[in-house]
Amino acid sequence: MDFLDEFPTMDRQELRELKKAIDLGFRNFSRAYGDALETFFEPLLYFMVWLEKLLIITPWPIIILIMAGLAWLGARSWLAVAGTVASFFVIGYFGMWEDTMATLAIISVATLVCIVVGIPLGIWMARSDRVQTLITPVLDVMQTIPSFVYLIPVVMLLGIGKVPGLLAVCIYAVPPIVRLTNLGIRLVDKEVLEAADAFGANYRQKLFDVQVPLALPNIFAGVNQTIMMSLAMVVIASMIGVKGLGVPVLRAISNQYLALGLMNGLAIVALAIIFDRISQNFGKRLQKHREGGHDV
Amino acid sequence: MSEIKVKIKNLYKIFGANPASMISHIRNGTSKQTLLDEHGHVLGLNDVSLDIAAGGVQVIMGLSGSGKSTLIRHFNRLIEPTAGEIIVDGRNVIEMGKNELRDFRRFRASMVFQKFALLPHRTITDNVAYGLVIQSSAKDEIHERSQKWIDRVGLTGFESYYPAQLSGGMQQRVGLARALATDAEILLMDEAFSALDPLIREEMQDVLLGLQEELKKTIVFITHDLDEALRIGDRIAILRDGTIVQTGSPQDIILNPADDYVTDFTKNINRGRVLQVAAIMDDKTSENGPKIERDMVIEDALQVLSKADATTAIVTHNAKPVGSVDLNTIIAALTRPIDDSGRTGSYT
Numbered sequence: 209m210d211f212l213d214e215f216p217t218m219d220r221q222e223l224r225e226l227k228k229a230i231d232l233g234f235r236n237f238s239r240a241y242g243d244a245l246e247t248f249f250e251p252l253l254y255f256m257v258w259l260e261k262l263l264i265i266t267p268w269p270i271i272i273l274i275m276a277g278l279a280w281l282g283a284r285s286w287l288a289v290a291g292t293v294a295s296f297f298v299i300g301y302f303g304m305w306e307d308t309m310a311t312l313a314i315i316s317v318a319t320l321v322c323i324v325v326g327i328p329l330g331i332w333m334a335r336s337d338r339v340q341t342l343i344t345p346v347l348d349v350m351q352t353i354p355s356f357v358y359l360i361p362v363v364m365l366l367g368i369g370k371v372p373g374l375l376a377v378c379i380y381a382v383p384p385i386v387r388l389t390n391l392g393i394r395l396v397d398k399e400v401l402e403a404a405d406a407f408g409a410n411y412r413q414k415l416f417d418v419q420v421p422l423a424l425p426n427i428f429a430g431v432n433q434t435i436m437m438s439l440a441m442v443v444i445a446s447m448i449g450v451k452g453l454g455v456p457v458l459r460a461i462s463n464q465y466l467a468l469g470l471m472n473g474l475a476i477v478a479l480a481i482i483f484d485r486i487s488q489n490f491g492k493r494l495q496k497h498r499e500g501g502h503d504v
Numbered sequence: 505m506s507e508i509k510v511k512i513k514n515l516y517k518i519f520g521a522n523p524a525s526m527i528s529h530i531r532n533g534t535s536k537q538t539l540l541d542e543h544g545h546v547l548g549l550n551d552v553s554l555d556i557a558a559g560g561v562q563v564i565m566g567l568s569g570s571g572k573s574t575l576i577r578h579f580n581r582l583i584e585p586t587a588g589e590i591i592v593d594g595r596n597v598i599e600m601g602k603n604e605l606r607d608f609r610r611f612r613a614s615m616v617f618q619k620f621a622l623l624p625h626r627t628i629t630d631n632v633a634y635g636l637v638i639q640s641s642a643k644d645e646i647h648e649r650s651q652k653w654i655d656r657v658g659l660t661g662f663e664s665y666y667p668a669q670l671s672g673g674m675q676q677r678v679g680l681a682r683a684l685a686t687d688a689e690i691l692l693m694d695e696a697f698s699a700l701d702p703l704i705r706e707e708m709q710d711v712l713l714g715l716q717e718e719l720k721k722t723i724v725f726i727t728h729d730l731d732e733a734l735r736i737g738d739r740i741a742i743l744r745d746g747t748i749v750q751t752g753s754p755q756d757i758i759l760n761p762a763d764d765y766v767t768d769f770t771k772n773i774n775r776g777r778v779l780q781v782a783a784i785m786d787d788k789t790s791e792n793g794p795k796i797e798r799d800m801v802i803e804d805a806l807q808v809l810s811k812a813d814a815t816t817a818i819v820t821h822n823a824k825p826v827g828s829v830d831l832n833t834i835i836a837a838l839t840r841p842i843d844d845s846g847r848t849g850s851y852t
Contacts, residue, residue, distance in 0.1 A: 403621035406580055407635045407686070408610035417634075421625045 238365045249371045252317070256370050260313035260451070264306055271309070272296050275482070282486030284493070291485075295478040304453065304475050311442055311452035311479065314370070318377040318438040323431060326382045330389025330430075331415070340390065347383040355380060355444050363448055373450030377441040384433035392426025393419045428491030435487060439480045453479075509558035509722040510579065510690065515588030516552075517574055517746070520545030523586040536745055548574045550746040552588070556739075558689075559720040563737030565727050565769075571746040572726045576694050579724060580613045581605060592690070610639050614683035618695040620675045622667040622682075628654065629663040631678050635686035653681040657711060673704035677711070684715070693725045697732065709736055730769050734758070734778045742766055755783040759837075776803030776838050781829050784837045785819045790828035793817045798826060802834050809834075 218226075263271065272293055279292040299308050333340045359376055366372040396419050404414045420427070446454025453472045460469030518526045518539075526545045536547040549571050556562045566572045577583040578590060581597055590597040592612070600608060614635060622631050633650040641649075654663060657677040667675050676696060683691055693712075697705045713736060716723065727733050733740050734754040741751040742765075750762035758778060761767040782798040794812040796805050798821045809817055809831060819827040 397621070397624075399617060399619055399621040400623060402582060403615070403617055405582055406609060406615040406617075406692075407638050407682075408606045408608075409638050410606065413638060417637075418623065421623075424625075 234361060234364065238361075242365050242367075245365055246371070249366070249375075252321070252374065253369075253371050256313060256317050256374065259317060260310050263309035263313055268296075268300055268305060279482065279486055281490075283489040285489070288482075288485050288489070292482050295482060299475050299478065302471055302475075304456075304472060307451070307453045307456060307472065308475055308479070310450075311439075311454070311476070314374060314377065314445065314450055314452060315435060315438045315442070315479075315483075318374055318381060319431070319435050321374070321378050322382040322385050322434045322438070325378070326385035326430070326434070327389050327427065330386045330427075331393060331420075333386065333390040334393035334419075343386070347386060350379050351383045355441065359444070359448060368449040370450055373445035373448050376448065377438045377445050380441050381434045381437040384437065385427070385430035388426045388430030388433070389423065392423030392430075395426065396422045425491055425495045428487065428494060432484060432487040432491065435483045436480055439476055439483070442476055507558045508555045509592065510554075510556040510724070511589075511591040512552055512554040512556075512578075513589040513591065514551055514553055515549050515575075515578060515590065516586045517548035517571070517578070517583065518545050518586045519548055527587050547746050549578075549585070552743075552746070552748055554741055554748060554751065556722060556724065558722050560738035561716060561723045561725055561736050563725045563727060563733040563740045564743055565730065565733045565740060566743035567728055569745075570743045572728075572743050573694055574746075575743065576692050576724060576726050579690070579692050580609050580615065610635070611686065612688050613690040613692060614686045614688040615692040615694065616676070616679045616683045616696040618698055620667070620672075620679045620699075622675060622678055624667055627664050627666060628659060628670070628678055631667065632681045632685055634682055639686060649685050649687075650681075653685045656684070656715065657681045671704075672700050673708060676700060676708060680708075680711070680715075684719070689721060691721045691723045693723060695726050695728070698727065698729065705732070712736060730773055734773065742769070754778060755780060759783055774803075776806070777801050779837055781805050781817075781819055784833050785827040785829045786833070787827050789825040790816045790818055790830075793828070795820050795825075796829075797821070802837055805829065806831075806834055 217223075275292050275296060276289050279288045282288075296308075299305060329343065333343050355376060358379055359372075362372045362375050366375070400418060400422070401414065404418050409417065442450075442452055443454040443457050446452060446458050453476050456468055456472045457476075459465065460472070516527060516530065517523075518530070520526065521544070523545060526539060526543060529539060529543065530547065530550060534543075536550070539545050539547050552575060554562075554564075564572050564575060574583060578585050579592075579597070581590075581600075585598060588598070592608075597605070597608065623634065626634070629650055632654055633646050636646040636649060651663075654660060657680055659674065659677055659681065662670065662674070667678065670678070676699075679696070683693075697708045700708060709732065712723075725733075725736060734757075737754055739751065740754055740757050742749050742757070742762075744765050750757060750766050752760075755778075757766065758770050758773070758775060761770050779802050780799050781796055781802060784802070785798065793814045793816040794808050795818045796808050798819045800808075805817060809815070816828055816830045818825050819829055
């Protein structure tokens with residue numbers, strides 16, 4: 209009955225060898241290609257450093273003005289503008305300005321990267337059912353695998369710093385935009401698409417005149433989710449050397465500084481709320497044309 | 505009128521996993537039901553052949569499930585047939601390559617849809633211009649032509665509205681303008697007015713007939729409504745279970761329904777308002793009586809007779825007498841055909 213009492217495991221020695229082989233294989237891979245990958249990501253690094261510096265050296269009133277402007281453009285509501293301005297005043301007053309700017313820089317770049325990668329991927333998925341069945345499980349893994357697990361290979365490949373941090377954020381934050389782009393395009397009214405066909409539209413004309421514009425509200429929901437998820441990754445990214453609001457939070461955890469953790473945590477929350485409201489309302493305004501009524 | 509614009513030859517459409525292998529079953533006389541039960545394929549169109557004259561309105565009518573929407577989508581190959589030919593001006597549409605087909609759709613056949621299928625995020629102007637933009641016409645021309653058609657369908661002043669802000673009837677005016685703007689000689693209308701309420705539907709029929717009088721397009725019009733078919737059709741084809749059961753002029757269809765299915769369709773319509781004197785007149789002209797034009801509907805003819813207090817009228821064409829018609833003939837034509845059970849057809 210030994211067989212039933214104990215799960216038949218692989219031989220310990222063999223298991224150790226297997227793990228070793230995987231580690232060694234990856235180590236060799238990172239030795240061979242690590243530098244090349246680093247060079248590949250270099251422009252991204254420069255861009256991030258430049259943006260962070262720009263945000264920090266720009267005088268704070270101008271930043272606040274820009275944020276207020278963004279809030280107005282996105283949400284068209286004075287309440288949103290007032291909330292934004294007040295949040296940034298409080299953040300600055302409590303000495304978190306520089307960290308906030310660093311966080312702003314990384315989530316902006318991360319969102320940008322996610323959009324550039326995610327939207328075409330979503331379009332590709334919407335085009336073919338086979339691609340969809342292939343990519344969906346990959347997205348599931350990206351969203352559910354504990355971030356610490358993929359931090360290991362990322363750090364092994366690229367070391368500690370901004371780029372691996374950005375990569376970690378993007379792995380976590382890109383799935384929603386891919387999913388929602390795919391969904392949005394698949395939900396486009398079949399009859400409108402048929403009309404485009406009937407008038408002789410080619411693939412590109414259908415994509416850019418019909419599918420993408422009609423999927424835009426969903427795509428924007430994806431952008432919104434991506435921003436939210438990249439903000440959620442700020443603390444974990446700080447573990448591998450990304451500057452920003454995550455660093456003091458991490459320090460607060462290890463030293464049990466309640467006030468420090470709370471303040472920086474709330475600053476992240478404030479950023480999240482601001483960006484959420486701006487992007488959500490912008491997305492809603494994109495579908496204004498769906499409303500009926502003769503009063504416009 | 506007599507020149508054939510579109511010729512459909514032995515068109516079959518079978519839906520299912522392996523349609524091509526089912527053709528032989530159908531040709532050997534397997535019924536629609538057997539095909540579904542034993543082979544798991546759905547018969548959409550069964551050996552449809554139809555000649556459509558240039559410059560006329562060809563109505564294709566049938567109940568839902570008869571295959572009429574499937575049939576109209578074959579004209580511009582939104583649906584690929586399983587077998588058969590569709591010949592437009594001597595060229596088989598089925599044989600067209602990708603680019604030729606695209607140009608055919610851009611320049612030669614445009615379509616109006618039951619649920620309008622407008623671009624919700626574009627203004628009325630941009631919607632009407634859609635086909636022209638796809639044709640890559642010049643900018644000035646796009647603007648000029650779309651404005652012309654917006655004016656023609658009576659939407660002046662609504663240029664910058666979005667479709668959702670307009671009523672159904674107005675949205676279909678946009679759909680009509682969009683289709684007409686491309687200057688295609690063939691207009692495919694898939695239950696274009698079926699989603700509209702009766703008054704608006706009649707109004708749109710008038711709009712279409714008014715435009716057609718001048719444009720002389722070849723129109724293929726799908727409908728399930730016989731009144732609509734009789735009103736706008738020059739020719740009517742009746743479709744049932746994917747097969748054409750009768751084709752003919754509206755007068756033919758009413759006076760000589762080919763089978764019970766067509767009889768069922770025709771029995772509840774107001775015959776007095778559809779039948780023309782020409783269809784029932786006697787070739788011998790009469791000596792006296794009021795004069796009526798031969799394309800007058802018999803309900804009006806009755807009125808003329810009763811006003812003149814006469815029993816016989818002289819039928820004229822271009823002011824020349826061509827025949828006569830008497831009261832009894834008119835009354836006989838007005839009554840519904842008697843079906844097999846001996847009672848007159850009616851709502852039961």
